Amino acid sequence: MSTKMIFINLPVEDLNRSKAFYEAVGWKVNADFTDENAACIVVDDNICLMLLTKTFFTTFSQRPIADTVAATAAAYALALASADEVDVLTDAAVAAGATEEHCPDKRAQEAEVGMHGRTFIDPDGHQWEPFYMAYQAA
Structure with missing residues (x-):
């Protein structure tokens, strides 16, 4: 078993829409690390996405959130x-x-x-x- 994991923190506009999207592609929500601000999406045993509302994401960095729709x-x-x-x-x-x-x-x-x-x-x-x-x- 690998001791390394990667958590990719992604800012999202609509947390429920994003959770539903990733569940539709076959990945699972880890309810233990999910609330109204964030959702943990398990890709596999060593890869997780942390979907963060944009407001919550701003508490992780002082830099602006990239406009991923435009670029x-x-x-x-x-x-x-x-x-x-x-x-x-x-x-x-x-x-x-x-x-x-x-x-x-x-x-x-x-x-x-x-x-x-x-x-x-x-x-x-x-x-x-x-x-x-x-x-x-x-």
């Missing part, structure tokens, strides 16, 4: 076990309200090294890049 603040790449898992996750995200971003040049570069990836933007503008890499081809 990309970060891209969250998530390695998955198969190309099918990439497609299932992305299709579920789009069905739950995400927007898929098509990047033909990036996809061509990925194909050259044996990768399959897609990109979706969640309802708060956070960019997700699930991918599968055939390591033997890399």
